[in-house]
Amino acid sequence: MTNSTNSWMRKVRWPVAAAAAALAVAGTAVAPAAASTGTTPVPLRPPAAVAQKGHVDPAALRDALAGLPDDYVRGAMARVTGREGRWRGTAGEWTVPDDAEFAIGSITKLFTSAIALQLVGEGRLAPEDTVQELLPGLLPASYEPITVGQLLSHTSGLQKPRCVRPGTPVEVVTSAVSCGTPTAPGSAVQYNGINTFLVGLVIEKVTGRSYGEELRDRITRPLGLRHTSLPADDWAWAEGGIVSRASDLERFFTALIRGRLLRPTERGLLFTTPETPGADFSYGGLRRVQAPGGGPVVWGKTGSNHGYTSGIFATPDLGRVVVYSTLTTGENPDEETARVLRIAGAGFRGAGTGTTAGGREG
Structure with a gap:
């Protein structure tokens, strides 16, 4: 089982355990695949003999998965889709189908951010609304006002949750802010899962319904995500508790970027970062990074929970x-x-x- 504090308290990079920055949570784990050896790539389209610009490179993907399991990664799955081609493969101890369900960890944050932006588009919430107005008494009285936009972009200034304890969402937040000192909201980027716990609580306060109900009625049911769910016993909740599979994530992420889930103004916020120096998270919770190996600028999110370290990223088009x-x-x-x-x-x-x-790249 993965470390229950995971890496969400560390500075975020592209990586795995560190970049995923999710709460790996106590509860019923999604069982990793049984041991086996070898790589089992399954191309969805016959690859070109030589990889070309604008085309998926099957050889590079096979090489990246080769040699598993090793001392550091027991197994892996990768799926590539889009106009430039398709490919899928597994290696090592990932012996279930490449489209098997797994705990997505902090990729959950994208679902939560999407719901919040939907409420903005409906006029029921604004990025400038503060936690103190929406959830009075939850944060210490000495804290400066923190806006919803700052929560979504990880510029809230909330301290790293060194004292966080499992429990209800309110208990998680109150334990997290019971020690340490926040920085001034909007002054710096500090990736922090407590931001998303607060967004989840805001969603429930504004709608008068549970986060799980909003997730179902706004995203999973309309998009037909039949293999995406929020286990009741996973206290990572709106921050990192969702279980899904690769094809569901692709469908959700594609719908999100194309604007199926959001109105034009809120869709633009997906690619709009704050003026805060070093800001790389948008007001839609997407992280902007340079793809490894000198690739293009891509947007997406990583996550880690129950032994899985995962990510979904895409070029903006x-x-x-x-x-x-x-x-x-x-x-x-x-x-x-x-x-x-x-x-x-x-x-x-x-x-x-x-x-x-859409929107302005910050």
Whole structure:
């Protein structure tokens, strides 16, 4: 079972355990695949003999998955879709189908951010609304006002949750702010899962319904995500508790970027980052990164829970969408990161640069 504090308290990079920055949560784990060896890539389209710009590179993907399991990554899955081609493969101890369900960890945050932006589009919530107005008494009285937009973009200034304890969402938040000192809201980027717990509580306060009901009625049911759910016993909740599969994530992420879930103004916020120095998370919770290996700028999110370290990223024009998940050993985070960078980089090898799908790149 994965470390229950995971890496959400560390500075976020592209990586796996560190970049996923999710709460790995106590509860019923999604069982990792049984042991086996070898790589089982399954191309969905006959690859070209030589990879070209704007085309998926099957050889690079096979090489990235080769050699598993090793001392750092027990197994992995990668799926690439989009106009530039399709590919899927598994390796090592990932012996179930590449489209098997797994705990997506902090990728859950994208679902939560999407619901919040839907409420903004409906006029029921505004990025400028503050936690103190919406959830009076939850944060200490000494804290400066924190806006919903700052929660979504990880510029709230909330301290790293060194004192966090499992429990209800309110108990998680109150324990997290029971020690340490926040920085001034809007002054710096600090990735923090408590931000999303607060967004989940805001959603429930504004709608008068549970987060799970809003998730079902706004996203999973309309999009037909039949393999995406929120287990009741996973206290990571709106921050990192969802279980899904690669094809569901692709469908959700594609719908999100194309604007099926959001009105034009809120869709633009997906690609709009704050003026805060170093801001790389948008007001829609997407992270902007340079694809490994000198690839294009892509947007997406990583997550880690119950032994899975995963990510979904895409070029803004959806020419290339990459979903990956790995079963890491926890022996050496740097080596784990290097392997995941290889997989993610291979997924975007030769990708077109794409164009910004909406909003202002901060």
